[in-house]
Amino acid sequence: METANAVEPRVLKVVREPQVYLVGKQVVDPQEIERFLGDHGVTWSTDTEIGGEMLSEIAGRVCYMSYGKGRRTNKEFLEHIVEVGHGSVLEHAVWSFLISGVSRSFTHELIRHRHFSYSQLSQRYVDESESDFIEPDPIADDPELDAVWREAVNAARRAYDVLVAGLQKRFTGVEDKTLRRKLARQAARSVLPNATETKIFVTGNARALRHFIELRGSEHADVEIRAVAVAMLRLLQQESPNVFGDYTLVPLPDGSLATHTDHVKV
Numbered sequence: 001m002e003t004a005n006a007v008e009p010r011v012l013k014v015v016r017e018p019q020v021y022l023v024g025k026q027v028v029d030p031q032e033i034e035r036f037l038g039d040h041g042v043t044w045s046t047d048t049e050i051g052g053e054m055l056s057e058i059a060g061r062v063c064y065m066s067y068g069k070g071r072r073t074n075k076e077f078l079e080h081i082v083e084v085g086h087g088s089v090l091e092h093a094v095w096s097f098l099i100s101g102v103s104r105s106f107t108h109e110l111i112r113h114r115h116f117s118y119s120q121l122s123q124r125y126v127d128e129s130e131s132d133f134i135e136p137d138p139i140a141d142d143p144e145l146d147a148v149w150r151e152a153v154n155a156a157r158r159a160y161d162v163l164v165a166g167l168q169k170r171f172t173g174v175e176d177k178t179l180r181r182k183l184a185r186q187a188a189r190s191v192l193p194n195a196t197e198t199k200i201f202v203t204g205n206a207r208a209l210r211h212f213i214e215l216r217g218s219e220h221a222d223v224e225i226r227a228v229a230v231a232m233l234r235l236l237q238q239e240s241p242n243v244f245g246d247y248t249l250v251p252l253p254d255g256s257l258a259t260h261t262d263h264v265k266v
């Protein structure tokens with residue numbers, strides 16, 4: 001059988017920055033809201049256009065049936081919700097993100113957050129021989145360490161290729177081509193490093209997103225997940241300033257950023 005060293009290394013594609021895309025948000029059905037208000041003899045209007053903010057306000061107001069004119073702005077209403085820690089109201093605001101250019105170690109940390117929903121690239125179905133790899137800055141910035149890292153990653157890639165080829169031969173008796181590839185890739189992936197690039201779709205409500213941003217935007221968090229938490233916060237502050245406006249970004253001595261709010265775990 002071919003040995004790992006016999007395979008020529010392909011160009012190693014290294015990624016240094018995660019990409020975060022805010023791909024999903026909510027819409028409100030104004031006719032149904034009007035129907036509800038009419039059925040209950042009340043009127044209400046709000047000054048936000050953001051679906052998640054509007055839904056959180058409607059949900060919060062149902063607790064006391066506090067609809068009617070001359071009330072707080074949406075910003076004031078949601079700020080109050082955050083201040084008093086009535087966080088369940090924020091669970092009605094939901095956003096979806098696509099995150100790419102991140103490592104498997106990042107997603108291992110991310111998926112500890114149990115209130116998010118996830119769909120992640122499968123290493124059993126997808127060929128990882130052309131995968132990118134995430135190199136941490138302190139390694140990339142040091143030529144000697146960078147060389148060690150590249151050698152280790154290239155060795156893993158060569159081993160992966162050899163293992164996939166060998167396992168495909170081993171499973172030649174399996175007629176279904178897709179199953180055969182899956183059987184090979186699921187075993188061969190065991191040699192891929194934490195640095196292997198992955199993509200993940202994440203959906204979460206504002207309460208869970210706030211908790212994530214607080215824990216993972218903290219200076220104590222790993223730099224990769226902190227970079228993603230900061231990127232998500234930036235997108236959310238643009239998208240929904242009334243829910244995420246209380247956060248500030250604090251520069252750390254290494255030049256990176258951490259998140260801060262006075263209202264944690266609402």
Ligand SMILES: Cc1cc2nc3c(=O)[nH]c(=O)nc-3n(C[C@H](O)[C@H](O)[C@H](O)COP(=O)(O)OP(=O)(O)OC[C@H]3O[C@@H](n4cnc5c(N)ncnc54)[C@H](O)[C@@H]3O)c2cc1C
Binds near residue numbers: 112212215220222
């Ligand atoms: C700096 C840092 C270092 C870490 N180091 C480690 C480590 O060394 N090893 C390790 O294993 N993990 C580590 N973690 C992960 C950490 O332990 C949590 O698993 C992770 O941060 C998810 O947060 P969470 O537990 O608040 O839960 P989430 O899933 O985000 O849930 C949010 C909140 O919902 C409530 N909740 C959710 N599920 C339950 C439940 N089943 N029962 C009761 N309440 C629940 C809790 O109030 C929880 O805080 C680290 C996290 C950070 C930020």
